[in-house]
Amino acid sequence: MLSVRGLDACYGRAQVLGDVGFAVAQGEAWALIGRNGAGKSTTMKSLIGLLRPTSGSVRFIDHEIAGWEPHRIARLGLGYVPEERRIFTELTVMENLSVGRQPARPGLPPWTPERLFALFPNLAEMRDRAGGRMSGGEQQMLTIARTLMGNPRLILLDEPSEGLSPLIVRQMADALAALKRDGMTILLAEQNLHFAKRVADHAAVIEKGRVVWTGTMAALLEDAAVRDRYLAV
Numbered sequence: 001m002l003s004v005r006g007l008d009a010c011y012g013r014a015q016v017l018g019d020v021g022f023a024v025a026q027g028e029a030w031a032l033i034g035r036n037g038a039g040k041s042t043t044m045k046s047l048i049g050l051l052r053p054t055s056g057s058v059r060f061i062d063h064e065i066a067g068w069e070p071h072r073i074a075r076l077g078l079g080y081v082p083e084e085r086r087i088f089t090e091l092t093v094m095e096n097l098s099v100g101r102q103p104a105r106p107g108l109p110p111w112t113p114e115r116l117f118a119l120f121p122n123l124a125e126m127r128d129r130a131g132g133r134m135s136g137g138e139q140q141m142l143t144i145a146r147t148l149m150g151n152p153r154l155i156l157l158d159e160p161s162e163g164l165s166p167l168i169v170r171q172m173a174d175a176l177a178a179l180k181r182d183g184m185t186i187l188l189a190e191q192n193l194h195f196a197k198r199v200a201d202h203a204a205v206i207e208k209g210r211v212v213w214t215g216t217m218a219a220l221l222e223d224a225a226v227r228d229r230y231l232a233v
Contacts, residue, residue, distance in 0.1 A: 001024055001061055001154055002047075002078075002185075003023045003024075003058075003059040004020060004047070004057070004058050005021045005056060006021060006055065007019070007043070007055075007056035008054045008056050009043075009051055009052075009053045009054055010054050011042075011051075015209070016042050016209050017042055017046065017053075018209050018210050019056075019210060019211075020039070020056070020206070020209070020211050022204040022214055024154070025185075026153075026185055027183050028185060028186075028201060029176075029188075029199055030186065030187045030188070030200055030202045030203065030204065031187075031189075031196035031200035031202070031203045032044075032187065032188070032190070032204050033193060033206070033220075033231065034205060034230065034231070035207070035231065038206045039210075040158070040159070040191070040206055041158050043206065044080070044187075044189050047073075047187075048070055048073055048074075048156060049065070049067075049069055049072070049073045052067055060076060060077075060078055061076065061153060063076060065078075074102075074150065074152075077153035078152060078154055079148065079150055079152030079156065080147065081143050081155065082158055083158040083159045086143070087131040087139050087143055087146070088131055090130060090131070092127065092128050092129060092130055092131070093123055093127050093128070093129055093131070093142060094113065094127050094128065096131055096142055097113055097145060097149050099146065100146035100148075100149035100150050102149070102150040102151050103151070104151055105153065108153070111149050113149075119145070119148075119175050119179070120145055120175060122141060122171070123138070123141055123145060135168075136163055136168075137164045137165060137168030140172065144157070144160070144175070153185065155179075156188075156189075157176070157186070157187070158188075159189055159190060159191070160176070161192050161195040169195055172195075173195055173198040177199055180199065180201075193227070193231060196217070197221060201216060201217055202214070202215070203215065203216070205230050205231070213226050
């Protein structure tokens with residue numbers, strides 16, 4: 001569903017991604033794992049079009065999308081949950097969900113508020129609450145729910161566990177695991193390996209803007225040398 005090859009990206013004259021590559025098949029859950037500053041968020045922004053790659057290929061459901069504008073990529077079915085959340089703080093939960101609504105896609109069951117409330121029970125209790133009056137964890141749930149209202153075929157999540165309490169992190173992992181069981185294709189950027197292993201079956205380790213290892217999550221958990229070299233603080 002998503003194939004990334006030879007992806008390079010720069011901020012000004014500084015190259016921040018070099019020859020990044022991996023492939024995510026339909027229904028798979030992948031984690032892009034690395035230390036803070038390794039290039040995870042930059043990769044996500046390059047995939048969704050917020051940062052234009054300088055070279056390389058990004059193919060999504062048979063479309064070459066490298067260099068496309070973000071709104072075109074989103075309409076094709078690539079959902080994006082940014083690290084900064086970016087909810088509309090003056091709008092209620094229901095109004096935030098309405099903002100994200102897109103038409104249903106052929107072959108996929110449409111997301112509705114009630115279906116989302118089953119996935120995130122916390123949100124069901126605050127349908128009329130303004131986004132600015134929610135906790136950070138509740139805002140993160142709302143951001144994911146709003147993205148799902150766009151009926152994506154694949155969802156990108158940038159550091160979804162960052163800054164959340166252990167209880168909310170567990171709830172978030174359970175919700176994403178439920179999404180995976182329902183067949184959603186997932187790519188999440190994470191530095192929290194314990195969170196990532198609860199969601200993803202495959203992993204790509206990134207270091208200094210380059211993918212240095214790919215394989216199953218089980219293989220990564222068994223390879224202490226890779227974890228110590230690229231993930232240890």
